[in-house]
Amino acid sequence: MSGHGLPCVHCGLCLDTCPTYRLLGTEADSPRGRIYIMEAIESGELELDAQAATHLSRCLGCLACESACPSGVSYGRRIDEFRPQLAARAGTEGILKNAAQSLYTNPSLVDLGLRGAALLDRFGLGALRRQAPGLGLLPSASTSGATTDNDGADWKVTPLRRSRVHQPLRARLRVALLSGCVGDQMMPQINRDSVEVLQRNGIEVVEMPGQGCCGALALHSGRRDEAVALARANLAAFARIDDVDAFVTSAAGCGALVRDYDHLLAGTDVGEEAEAFSALCRDVCELLVEVGFKTPSRPLTSAGPVAYHDACHLLHARGIAAAPRKVCEVATGSAPVDLGENNLCCGSAGSYNLDHPVLAEQLGRRKAVLARQSPPTTVAVGNVGCMLQIARALELEGVSAVVRHPVQLLAAAYRQSAGRG
Amino acid sequence: MTFDSKLLSELRAVVGAEGMVEGRASLKVYECDGYTLAKAAPDLVLLPQTTAQASEVIKLLAARRIPFVPRGAGTGVSGGCLPGDAHVMVGTSRMRAIRNLDLANRIAEVEAGVVNLEVTRAVEGRGFYYAPDPSSQSACTIGGNVAENSGGPHTLKYGVTVNHLLALEVVLPSGEVVWLDRCGEAPGFDLVGVFTGSEGTLGLVTAAKVRLMKKCEAVTTLLAVFPGVPEASRAVSAIIAAGIVPAALEMMDALVISAVEAAYRFGFPSDAGAVLIIELDGLAAGLDALAERVGQACIGEGASEIRRAADEAERALLWKSRKRAFGAMGRLTPNYCTQDGVVPRSRLPEIVAVITEVSARYGLRIANLMHAGDGNIHPLILYDESKPGEAERVVAAGDEILRACLDLGGSITGEHGIGVEKLGLMGAAFGTETLAAMADLRAAFNPLGLCNPNKVVPTDRSCVEVVRPRPRGGG
Incomplete structure (x- = not known):
């Protein structure tokens, strides 16, 4: 129990918020069930066999259970700590999955995929x-x-900086955009529009060379070391730019992890930098509401x-x-x-x-x-x-x-x- | 217990592979519900999707005289679905259809696995709601509510589950499906009333027709701050004696307040010894005057401050803080036991004195949460199951409090049921003849004792000591 934050008291309030419990109706596929399994494995009462692994790996990591939990159990961190063991069990299947993920986080391969998809769609094979x-x-x-x-035609990869609005002459804030990896490839309009909206609201958006994937996919797939390496690389990239008031992301998944870099890198040589960085991270809508934005x-x-x-x-x-x-x-x-x-x-x-x-x-x-x-x-x-x-x-x-x-x-x-x- | 392969394949043919839960990792979580002092995992869990499937599997079990335990969402707090002597569990988590919404007659027909709050969600857009609102309403099921005759904060004015049921579809322990109907004030015995609160010992509820209520025109929620529990207890009686029946009248003591404040940061005064949450509803006209009278009654008993929820968001947060207070206890303690007793509301100050004394004598922290308007107390006994002997002390302390409730003219449970937890106190609460009558009633529905054996009514067969709460070895 120690080291995992507050204990689960088995009240069951998480059950109905869990997507897999809602679909399957089996309690081992609920947060309470998964915590039970993890505790039993830790105490040696259960082994991490195929059945246990199935229940644990079905977790989406959506964290709805954390919203519902009155006891404040840090379920997400807890299951992330378990994921390396799950990944180690996964064997060949895991290797395939990692390969697939690499494709998704590799810009040129995603680009290739998009072109392939467009080709199929053009020949009427979209459905x-x-x-x-x-x-x-x-x-x-x-x-x-x-x-x-x-009119939706412009979906090709467009570099972030080709924004059609100029930086504000007198910026009230200076922010850097975390462009993300796969998201920026697949839907570049979101980042482009984020930049435009920020600039139209008197917020300067600075370039941030050297940034990459936030590490969320790796972390949630049990490749913690890889996630830590990616987080470190990003921290180094952010360190190279001058003072900014905030780091902004349009992707909620990345936004949640960068806010948690302080936890991921706690106790390391960059723990303090991570803490300072996490505190400055904002979702784009969060920032807009925080600092105020114009009504069109x-x-x-x-x-x-x-x-x-x-x-x-x-x-x-x-x-x-x-x-x-x-x-x-x-x-x-x-x-x-x-x-x-x-x-x-x-x-x-x-x-x-x-x-x-x-x-x-x-x-x-x-x-x-x-x-x-x-x-x-x-x-x-x-x-x-x-x-x-x-x-x-x-x-x-x-x-x-x-x-x-x-x-x-x-x-x-x-x-x-x-x-x- | 191992099952013969023929039975397993027959069961699988009915519920499908996805409706059969086998294997230790999958079954482990079913070893208890919200009552964690007694644990025993089942060997098989069956999750039918329809009443017909439920009936079929129960027939197959009955043919072999295999007892079973019904389970809803496992949010009960008296061990009502502890497997115990039964090794098979039949759960309703896959029976989640809302079969019919009949707003003209204000009736919803829902399957047993539908979550309490979902009923309200389905009709709130049209101004209706389902009134019984147990604290676990975001997770607990209608079937479980029927089994436990669940209450909630608003029972003071609106009554408990049985007051909102019109008909029940149940699978008897033989596998036969029957509708128990009281629609239109049907003559004869009120079998819905018999079945409700029977804690799964008479059969499995598979669906219910429930009454829908129209939302009140106006509602207002007050928070009264007191120096201590005795003052707040007296204020409860003062409000009722003034002829006011609030929709809800709840009490939380300082320990509960500190837990929910950590969880939800509502902004309760940190020096409060106790608070009352008082909800008033009805027509908009006159509500302010009523609130004023309630406030005066509280101040007359020593309240230092009266607050009123400014808007719906504040009101919602106040109720969230109250309703999730049980779970929030995890912030104070690794384990806790929720007790549930009743005293005549005028005797609340006396039972509070008993609880304080028991807490000191056993060296156990006890937090107090009460549906004060009903005299329904929920002492939460905090403990650490990894400390040897502590769980046994919790059980003994709880027993003392409940026996004191009986001495004051109350009851050993208000809404959580007997389950396995309070089996040993039934003899203190009822005479031998009454218990025998209960056993006879059960036998009328459940003659072979196949459905939820050895719960609620102690029998010769059940050795009470076996199912008395026991700590898990080593934690």
């Missing part, structure tokens, strides 16, 4: 491709989060009814619920409705699609079914992984809504107000 677990997640032109003012003169009514879905790593890992909704509201002129089951993961969860395609798809389709009930024109969600997952699910279920990051809605509203819509 078929969407069914495939790996390829299916790659965005197609119509859902790739293209900005509303250029014309709201983006073309976005239609907007349904907001909470990204788990915003809601559960960071407790951020109001800020992205506020951004949507200011952008479109009316408060978004909830998509429904907002505290339940969409099944994206890092590389969960690759590891547990069946469960991931069931969770994804649940979102699409909810979207069908009161069809929104736009589904807004503040994390690229969730956007890809929900876009795929909408397509599979034949629901026509588009998926946008809240900051994209705001950027489009600003552009429209500036007479460029």
